[in-house]
Amino acid sequence: MGRRPVDVRPVGDDLTDVTALWLESRVGQGASREACARTISDGRLAAALRRPGVVASVARLEGAPVGFVVTTDNPFGLSPTPEVTIEQLYVCPDARRLGVAKALLASVLTGAERGGCETVVSNVPTTSREANRFFARLGFGSVVTRRVVPTRTLRRRLAPETAPTGLELDRRRRSLRRRAFVPPFPG
Structure with a gap:
């Protein structure tokens, strides 16, 4: 039996699914649910997702939202060639290892190719061993250490x-x- 098909679509005006997934991802990383809810209710998340050059997509399995990706176009303007940066990638724990992240990355790749981008960059937390291994298996190399x-x-x-x-x-x-x-x- 094959994997269930993953449907990935860009987020339009309705931010409900990406907002719920973003909240789940942040709380899963240890952020306070109340602080995240404030970010949503005061419109900061919606404003961030509507900035020029920001693209958000949601993945669905059997109609249910199970993951999202947020990308930006060449955020620093220092690269000599256009690039797309994956700012956030999240898959619900129950939907992991079902091809959701790969489907989200395939949508990022399609958008990058359409935009003439030669490079896809991913910001991966150094503490996330699983995420670092996932991106390394796909050919992403470590270029810099980003300190905040x-x-x-x-x-x-x-x-x-x-x-x-x-x-x-x-x-x-x-x-x-x-x-x-x-x-x-x-x-």
Whole structure:
């Protein structure tokens, strides 16, 4: 018996399926359901999916949505040739190993070829061993390590005195150093 056919279609105006899958993926990664629900309710997810150059597609098995992919066109503009970047790829746990991810990637490839893109890039979390193996089997190679930092952390590290809590942190460190220093006992 063969695999069930996977139907992949671009997301149109109705974001219901991709929104539900995105919520499931984020919560599965450890994000708070409430924070994700706020992102959806205040329209940030919908706005992100409607940006120019962003394409979202949903995969269905027997009519039920089971995965999605979100791509962007040449997001940094630094490549000498056009490229498509896979920003997010998610398949529901119950639908894994059924060809859903490959079907989603086939739709990405078709779109890349239509757009004249010579390269497909994927942002894969370094901690996701299974995802890294999956992409490596398909020929994706490791080119760079992408590191991410919250702006407030970077501000604190670059110039602690200008960060809102920088002076307080310095005072605390000095205080701890003074307490740790025990002068020699005069003897």
